Amino acid sequence: MSTRVKHFSSNRTRILSSRALLLPGLFIALILLMACLLWSITLGAADITPQVVYDSLFHFDETIFDHLIIQTVRLPRVLAGVIVGAALAVAGAIMQGLTRNPLADSGILGINAGAAFAVVLVAYLLGSASLTAYSVAALIGAGLAAGFVYGIGAISGGASPLRLTLAGVILTAFVSSLTTAILIQDQETLERIRFWTAGALAGRDFAIIAQTAPLIAVGMVGAMLISRQITTISLGEDVAKGLGQNTLMIKITAGVLVVLLSGGAVALAGPIGFVGLVIPHIARFFVGVDYRWVIPYSAVIGAILVTLADMAARIALRPLEVPVGVMMALVGAPFFIYLARWKVKR
Amino acid sequence: MAERRLHRTWIAVRPRRVPFSFKLDRRVPLMAALLLFFTFIVLIMSINHGAYHMTPLDVVQTLTGTLPADHPDYRNFVLVVHTFRLPRILVAFLVGAALAVSGAIMQAITRNPLAEPGILGVTAGAGLAAVILIVWLHEVSLTILPLVAFVGAILTAAVVYFLAWKQGSASPVRLILIGVAIASILGSITTFSLVFGQINDVQQAYVWLTGSVYGRNWDHVRALVLWMSVLMPLAFFGARSLNALNLGDEIATGFGVRVERQRALLLVISVGLTAAAVTVAGTIGFVGLIAPHITRRLVGPAHEGMLPITALVGGALLVLADLIGRWVIAPSELPIGIITALIGAPYFLFLLVRYRK
Numbered sequence: 001m002s003t004r005v006k007h008f009s010s011n012r013t014r015i016l017s018s019r020a021l022l023l024p025g026l027f028i029a030l031i032l033l034m035a036c037l038l039w040s041i042t043l044g045a046a047d048i049t050p051q052v053v054y055d056s057l058f059h060f061d062e063t064i065f066d067h068l069i070i071q072t073v074r075l076p077r078v079l080a081g082v083i084v085g086a087a088l089a090v091a092g093a094i095m096q097g098l099t100r101n102p103l104a105d106s107g108i109l110g111i112n113a114g115a116a117f118a119v120v121l122v123a124y125l126l127g128s129a130s131l132t133a134y135s136v137a138a139l140i141g142a143g144l145a146a147g148f149v150y151g152i153g154a155i156s157g158g159a160s161p162l163r164l165t166l167a168g169v170i171l172t173a174f175v176s177s178l179t180t181a182i183l184i185q186d187q188e189t190l191e192r193i194r195f196w197t198a199g200a201l202a203g204r205d206f207a208i209i210a211q212t213a214p215l216i217a218v219g220m221v222g223a224m225l226i227s228r229q230i231t232t233i234s235l236g237e238d239v240a241k242g243l244g245q246n247t248l249m250i251k252i253t254a255g256v257l258v259v260l261l262s263g264g265a266v267a268l269a270g271p272i273g274f275v276g277l278v279i280p281h282i283a284r285f286f287v288g289v290d291y292r293w294v295i296p297y298s299a300v301i302g303a304i305l306v307t308l309a310d311m312a313a314r315i316a317l318r319p320l321e322v323p324v325g326v327m328m329a330l331v332g333a334p335f336f337i338y339l340a341r342w343k344v345k346r
Numbered sequence: 347m348a349e350r351r352l353h354r355t356w357i358a359v360r361p362r363r364v365p366f367s368f369k370l371d372r373r374v375p376l377m378a379a380l381l382l383f384f385t386f387i388v389l390i391m392s393i394n395h396g397a398y399h400m401t402p403l404d405v406v407q408t409l410t411g412t413l414p415a416d417h418p419d420y421r422n423f424v425l426v427v428h429t430f431r432l433p434r435i436l437v438a439f440l441v442g443a444a445l446a447v448s449g450a451i452m453q454a455i456t457r458n459p460l461a462e463p464g465i466l467g468v469t470a471g472a473g474l475a476a477v478i479l480i481v482w483l484h485e486v487s488l489t490i491l492p493l494v495a496f497v498g499a500i501l502t503a504a505v506v507y508f509l510a511w512k513q514g515s516a517s518p519v520r521l522i523l524i525g526v527a528i529a530s531i532l533g534s535i536t537t538f539s540l541v542f543g544q545i546n547d548v549q550q551a552y553v554w555l556t557g558s559v560y561g562r563n564w565d566h567v568r569a570l571v572l573w574m575s576v577l578m579p580l581a582f583f584g585a586r587s588l589n590a591l592n593l594g595d596e597i598a599t600g601f602g603v604r605v606e607r608q609r610a611l612l613l614v615i616s617v618g619l620t621a622a623a624v625t626v627a628g629t630i631g632f633v634g635l636i637a638p639h640i641t642r643r644l645v646g647p648a649h650e651g652m653l654p655i656t657a658l659v660g661g662a663l664l665v666l667a668d669l670i671g672r673w674v675i676a677p678s679e680l681p682i683g684i685i686t687a688l689i690g691a692p693y694f695l696f697l698l699v700r701y702r703k
Contacts, residue, residue, distance in 0.1 A: 166458065
């Protein structure tokens with residue numbers, strides 16, 4: 001299988017060519033994110049001006065209806081979007097660096113499907129279970145799926161993009177047929193869970209955010225801590241070993257981080273694909289291959305993208321709301337095709 | 347010594363009048379006989395299983411038409427066997443055969459042991475078309491559904507092939523990757539439809555998506571036989587090209603195979619077989635993935651012998667899976683696609699361990 005990846009981790013030209021530009025760039029991205037968030041909050045059935053948003057955040061008055069809408073409906077929703085986008089993007093960046101595979105993404109590799117299955121299983125077995133149960137289930141599901149895909153990588157020695165993709169496809173096929181097995185037996189679970197299985201941000205409240213945010217926070221911090229090692233591994237495992245790195249240890253740590261990030265994201269918003277695929281490419285386009293910068297940039301750009309996708313999802317078919325997971329697939333899959341056509345050399 | 351062994355492993359078939367010859371692995375006839383025998387046993391067991399009680403002897407007699415006409419349950423036996431149980435089991439067998447051959451072709455063309463018949467987005471296309479029909483138009487008749495699903499399948503495969511085409515060639519790697527991407531777009535639109543449909547429609551759509559042979563009748567058997575009687579011989583005639591393509595484009599060109607043309611032709615055959623299968627029985631996974639592997643272990647990789655045998659293996663697998671699906675949670679039944687996933691996934695794991703490099 002002679003699938004090689006063209007220039008994938010070579011130090012090619014980047015937009016922010018000077019190191020001095022990297023930090024200001026990140027700030028500009030953050031400001032952009034804030035603007036998107038504000039815009040997203042004003043958008044909805046009730047027209048709310050940015051001024052009101054500002055007031056509700058800093059001079060909250062519970063007698064004003066708009067303030068209540070913002071605090072209980074719109075704010076949790078956009079926050080969930082930010083967290084999910086950042087988490088999935090960073091998980092994708094780690095996976096792409098680690099496997100040296102430009103097509104790595106928790107959706108394509110079946111990790112999201114694994115987490116989704118675990119949640120459906122718990123919903124089926126325990127009825128309306130607690131939020132904690134869902135989060136734990138999503139983590140375990142993501143962990144098992146990631147372990148499986150990594151296992152394939154390890155067994156087949158040097159996992160090519162093709163092999164990993166196929167393994168992900170087959171894993172997804174297996175897991176989703178199990179999910180279906182449950183959903184066709186039990187209409188009640190289907191009714192409760194089906195919107196969630198499409199990947200959606202609607203109706204997320206602070207309780208579930210509080211439940212999953214710590215996991216994702218740990219994942220983020222961990223990712224930053226091992227970002228140097230990821231850069232080294234992304235240059236080649238031989239290089240990393242030559243530099244005296246304990247690659248096995250790094251791989252295991254990174255695997256745990258991916259599980260925390262994508263498991264947490266799935267618990268929060270259901271399986272959303274392609275964020276982890278697209279964002280790291282955009283981030284590398286700006287900052288090159290240094291993962292100390294790729295990871296924070298991925299987080300911010302991922303948050304922006306999911307926020308925008310969520311806004312588009314709310315507007316596109318009003319009053320029907322498109323799940324954000326569907327929206328991401330419509331954006332992300334063409335990008336995947338672009339990569340497959342031009343970046344993967346056969 | 348080595349030469350003698352080589353000589354003895356093959357049976358050459360050279361008809362006098364026809365300008366066509368091929369050679370089969372020596373194990374092929376024996377395996378074919380064994381598989382047919384096995385399928386027959388499972389078939390009898392499968393017909394025998396159900397709410398209406400019959401003995402295996404009754405089944406055999408009803409099937410062969412030797413049941414005495416004055417038998418007290420004559421009418422019931424004939425009704426149960428010929429109207430209810432036999433057609434669905436035949437559908438299972440034919441679908442299994444079609445998917446297995448399709449998978450074998452796909453694995454040879456892409457030179458990838460993990461390829462499966464749905465890899466070009468065929469099943470996703472059929473699935474989306476079917477779900478739109480069921481959920482948005484509330485149309486679940488088993489006559490229109492297959493037609494629409496078939497169109498969806500073929501269109502999707504065409505789009506994937508078109509997108510993978512670059513500089514005069516559709517490379518296998520691009521075919522697979524773009525197939526995955528297109529499948530995921532279609533899959534997410536499918537999910538979207540499932541989210542907003544009425545709950546009963548949605549459940550029905552889920553059953554179709556997993557693959558089921560429930561309630562299939564003689565019309566479906568006829569449709570499958572029609573398609574397969576055209577495509578299966580074509581696949582067999584392509585066996586030699588498959589052997590060459592399996593070695594890589596350069597070597598195949600060296601053998602005198604017109605690579606792009608043969609590949610496109612074989613893809614059409616494979617897509618046609620899968621489309622015919624999924625339109626009748628929904629998206630049944632894993633058969634097309636594992637049947638070719640089982641077959642290679644039985645009769646080796648040469649496609650002249652391998653294609654017919656893999657058809658038998660796939661058919662036998664699905665008849666067995668159907669029986670298991672009706673048996674585990676009787677009187678209710680599990681869709682056949684879930685059983686194949688449960689059997690197929692562990693075998694797939696085994697394959698991964700075996701095929702490490």
